[in-house]
Amino acid sequence: MNVGFLCRIQFAITIAFHFLFPPLSIGLAWLLTLVEWRAWRRGDRVADAAGRFFGKILGLTFAVGVATGIPMEFQFGTNWSRYSRFVGDIFGAPLAAEGVLAFFLESGFLGLYLFGRKRVSKGWHWFSILMVALGSTISAFWILAANSWMQTPAGFIIRNGRAELTSFREAVFNASMWPRFCHTFDACLIAGAFLMAGVSAAVLLKDRRNPVGRYCMKLALIFGLITSLAEAFPFGHVHAQQVARTQPAKFAAIEGLYTSRENAPLVMFAVPFTQPPQLKAKAELPGLLSWMAFGNVHARVRGADEFPADQLPPLWLTFVSFHNMVVLGLYFIAITTWGVWRLWRRRLFEGTRFLKLLVWSIPLPLIACQLGWMAAEVGRQPWAVYGVLRTADAFSTNLTAPMLVFSIIMFCILYALLGSLYVYLLVKKVRHGPDALEPPEAFSEAQLSGAKLDFPRQKELVRS
Amino acid sequence: MTLAAIWFILVFVLLGGYAILDGFDLGVGALHLFARGEHERRVAMNAIGPVWDGNEVWLLTAGGALFAAFPPVYAAVFSGFYIALMLVLACLMFRAVSMEFRGKVNSARWRRAWDVAFGGSSTLLPILFGVALGNVLRGVPLEVDGTYDGTFLGLLNPYAILVGVLTLVALTMHGAAFLAFKSDGKMHERSRRAAVGLWVVFVVLFVTTSVATAVAAPSLLRGSSSPIAWAALAMLAIAMFGFPMALRRRRLSVAVLASGAIIAAMMALAAIGLFPRLLPSSTDPSASLTIYNSSSSHRTLLAMLVIALIGMPLVIGYTTLIYRAFAGKVVLTEDSY
Numbered sequence: 044m045n046v047g048f049l050c051r052i053q054f055a056i057t058i059a060f061h062f063l064f065p066p067l068s069i070g071l072a073w074l075l076t077l078v079e080w081r082a083w084r085r086g087d088r089v090a091d092a093a094g095r096f097f098g099k100i101l102g103l104t105f106a107v108g109v110a111t112g113i114p115m116e117f118q119f120g121t122n123w124s125r126y127s128r129f130v131g132d133i134f135g136a137p138l139a140a141e142g143v144l145a146f147f148l149e150s151g152f153l154g155l156y157l158f159g160r161k162r163v164s165k166g167w168h169w170f171s172i173l174m175v176a177l178g179s180t181i182s183a184f185w186i187l188a189a190n191s192w193m194q195t196p197a198g199f200i201i202r203n204g205r206a207e208l209t210s211f212r213e214a215v216f217n218a219s220m221w222p223r224f225c226h227t228f229d230a231c232l233i234a235g236a237f238l239m240a241g242v243s244a245a246v247l248l249k250d251r252r253n254p255v256g257r258y259c260m261k262l263a264l265i266f267g268l269i270t271s272l273a274e275a276f277p278f279g280h281v282h283a284q285q286v287a288r289t290q291p292a293k294f295a296a297i298e299g300l301y302t303s304r305e306n307a308p309l310v311m312f313a314v315p316f317t318q319p320p321q322l323k324a325k326a327e328l329p330g331l332l333s334w335m336a337f338g339n340v341h342a343r344v345r346g347a348d349e350f351p352a353d354q355l356p357p358l359w360l361t362f363v364s365f366h367n368m369v370v371l372g373l374y375f376i377a378i379t380t381w382g383v384w385r386l387w388r389r390r391l392f393e394g395t396r397f398l399k400l401l402v403w404s405i406p407l408p409l410i411a412c413q414l415g416w417m418a419a420e421v422g423r424q425p426w427a428v429y430g431v432l433r434t435a436d437a438f439s440t441n442l443t444a445p446m447l448v449f450s451i452i453m454f455c456i457l458y459a460l461l462g463s464l465y466v467y468l469l470v471k472k473v474r475h476g477p478d479a480l481e482p483p484e485a486f487s488e489a490q491l492s493g494a495k496l497d498f499p500r501q502k503e504l505v506r507s
Numbered sequence: 508m509t510l511a512a513i514w515f516i517l518v519f520v521l522l523g524g525y526a527i528l529d530g531f532d533l534g535v536g537a538l539h540l541f542a543r544g545e546h547e548r549r550v551a552m553n554a555i556g557p558v559w560d561g562n563e564v565w566l567l568t569a570g571g572a573l574f575a576a577f578p579p580v581y582a583a584v585f586s587g588f589y590i591a592l593m594l595v596l597a598c599l600m601f602r603a604v605s606m607e608f609r610g611k612v613n614s615a616r617w618r619r620a621w622d623v624a625f626g627g628s629s630t631l632l633p634i635l636f637g638v639a640l641g642n643v644l645r646g647v648p649l650e651v652d653g654t655y656d657g658t659f660l661g662l663l664n665p666y667a668i669l670v671g672v673l674t675l676v677a678l679t680m681h682g683a684a685f686l687a688f689k690s691d692g693k694m695h696e697r698s699r700r701a702a703v704g705l706w707v708v709f710v711v712l713f714v715t716t717s718v719a720t721a722v723a724a725p726s727l728l729r730g731s732s733s734p735i736a737w738a739a740l741a742m743l744a745i746a747m748f749g750f751p752m753a754l755r756r757r758r759l760s761v762a763v764l765a766s767g768a769i770i771a772a773m774m775a776l777a778a779i780g781l782f783p784r785l786l787p788s789s790t791d792p793s794a795s796l797t798i799y800n801s802s803s804s805h806r807t808l809l810a811m812l813v814i815a816l817i818g819m820p821l822v823i824g825y826t827t828l829i830y831r832a833f834a835g836k837v838v839l840t841e842d843s844y
Contacts (some may be wrong), residue, residue: 106604120570127578142567161840162833439582
């Protein structure tokens with residue numbers, strides 16, 4: 044086994060496992076911002092109980108997300124030291140900015156949100172979940188800015204044997220930054236919505252009258268429908284158009300266009316084969332790809348044959364991951380539309396089939412995230428920084444295969460343990476269900492004054 | 508003062524902030540192994556519960572700042588200390604999840620397992636950090652292109668291990684003061700006594716390490732005549748003698764500040780000794796990575812400084828607010844771990 048390959052495997056495992064958790068916590072944090080707002084402003088006891096229930100789930104998800112996130116920042120140095128030396132002048136800044144502007148915010152206020160329910164006023168408590176949501180979103184912004192720079196590098200020149208920054212603004216707001224951020228951020232919201240909907244469905248399957256389950260189910264389905272629609276259009280569409288313009292080789296690979304042509308068809312379904320690359324059992328719509336990419340059915344789209352072999356990403360994996368992501372995206376629109384339809388016809392809480400489907404749909408947005416990320420990152424190959432630095436020139440040369448194998452095995456065991464414990468504890472929490480609603484008297488007192496609860500410095504806190 | 512020098516200071520400020528803030532978290536974690544009974548264990552965990560996560564961010568930000576400001580140093584240290592860092596990562600992960608997982612299942616064996624994971628990782632981390640710092644102080648074999656040319660076992664030299672033990676004792680002492688500050692009753696008394704005992708061990712180890720530094724890393728003492736070095740030494744001396752006095756007079760907040768000042772002063776002395784080097788080479792002094800041959804471009808350092816000047820005051824502001832919300836002794840509620 045060569046070191047470069049092992050470095051890639053380790054990085055892929057690290058990111059893939061970590062990337063299961065942030066979408067859930069970002070999506071859930073924004074949903075909780077809505078829930079806690081209602082609990083605070085309207086004094087709604089159901090929303091308050093929902094906040095306590097999903098707040099616990101957020102805490103659990105966040106803990107695993109934080110734990111698995113640390114290795115990523117370390118690995119640029121450990122596994123990709125040649126990369127770090129070459130692009131550190133540009134790539135390090137977003138990571139540092141993420142720490143200063145995002146991590147402090149989300150982790151500081153998460154503590155206040157999770158432990159401060161009885162210590163600070165309702166308003167401050169709502170503010171703390173808002174800061175958690177905002178912090179985690181800013182964090183996504185900076186890490187995606189860094190990732191986008193690897194896809195569509197800008198704002199630099201090659202000097203002194205490294206990439207040197209010429210414009211911080213151009214480097215951060217590079218060509219793929221906004222399309223990627225919107226697409227990924229919306230994917231996080233979908234993941235949060237499906238978690239909330241699925242958990243509520245599980246609660247309702249046990250107790251059809253549970254008010255927390257009913258309230259959260261409605262909220263999550265409407266939220267899920269809006270975000271799923273927005274994911275396809277405009278966000279997915281705009282992102283694909285940007286890839287067609289800035290990374291044509293990747294576009295050819297993910298869309299399965301192996302020969303350049305005008306009036307290029309959109310492949311709806313196909314079974315891809317390698318050597319030679321070809322698609323069999325195709326179902327395609329003529330001209331649609333040209334139209335979607337360039338707004339004109341006659342536009343010429345560059346196919347894989349136009350690029351030398353050493354500049355093409357692996358064709359099979361990119362095609363499969365991209366198309367399955369799209370299928371899942373359509374499924375999200377379909378199921379949330381169905382759910383909102385049932386809600387409108389007042390049949391949402393009848394029957395068990397739809398509720399069970401929602402429970403089993405919880406992991407699907409995460410799978411879609413993984414597939415999308417694979418299409419994006421494998422599609423960038425053979426480059427670490429598109430057109431600038433090859434992956435083969437990026438890994439650390441002073442590592443040995445046994446060292447890597449040792450740590451890969453160690454982390455696989457650790458991740459298997461963490462992953463299964465997370466699922467176990469999540470299921471246990473959901474089985475236990477939401478706690479009973481607070482009695483009305485205690486609740487209204489708590490939510491109106493806040494200051495009476497054992498927090499002597501309440502007034503000072505508000506003033507400062 | 509050049510931007511590179513400012514960033515040298517800022518990286519050490521971030522590392523120092525981490526050592527002081529997460530230092531008491533780790534110290535409390537190590538002492539957690541000696542807590543008696545379920546109530547004490549929960550008090551120890553909840554003493555740091557709302558704040559440890561934010562404290563850990565200082566390490567992540569220091570790592571990010573090192574990457575951005577001095578990429579070759581980040582690359583050399585992280586790839587060179589590969590195995591050691593993987594162990595650090597495993598420990599950080601165990602510590603993070605053990606607190607969250609522990610209370611979630613009502614079984615004595617389950618809780619015991621996570622207690623061991625929590626205490627064990629909190630004990631191992633300061634040692635690993637100390638060993639890494641010891642190696643940086645002593646210098647590591649570097650090739651001309653700035654890659655580390657040594658082995659994992661090469662990191663486990665006597666001097667580095669001594670610094671590792673000193674770090675563990677210093678942070679546990681700091682944690683004991685913090686735990687005394689946050690607890691009451693018997694736990695408070697025992698934590699206070701532990702802090703005094705650890706202080707004695709710390710003083711002995713500190714003297715030993717100082718002598719060992721003069722032997723193993725004499726180049727660190729070059730800057731010792733500068734006024735800043737004297738200021739740091741004076742702060743160290745005052746804090747070192749103030750610590751047990753504050754404990755005896757039951758001024759626990761003063762004691763926590765004193766142990767924090769001890770850690771800050773030691774970090775400052777390390778930085779003064781190293782300057783302008785970030786990673787000295789033990790084989791060829793001219794191969795050392797310094798702020799002159801390893802810094803990022805002026806534009807990057809400036810952009811980062813702007814971000815830091817906007818961000819850090821905000822961070823310090825709201826972190827203070829959050830600490831104040833959790834002021835006072837630990838009270839266990841339904842929201843606690």
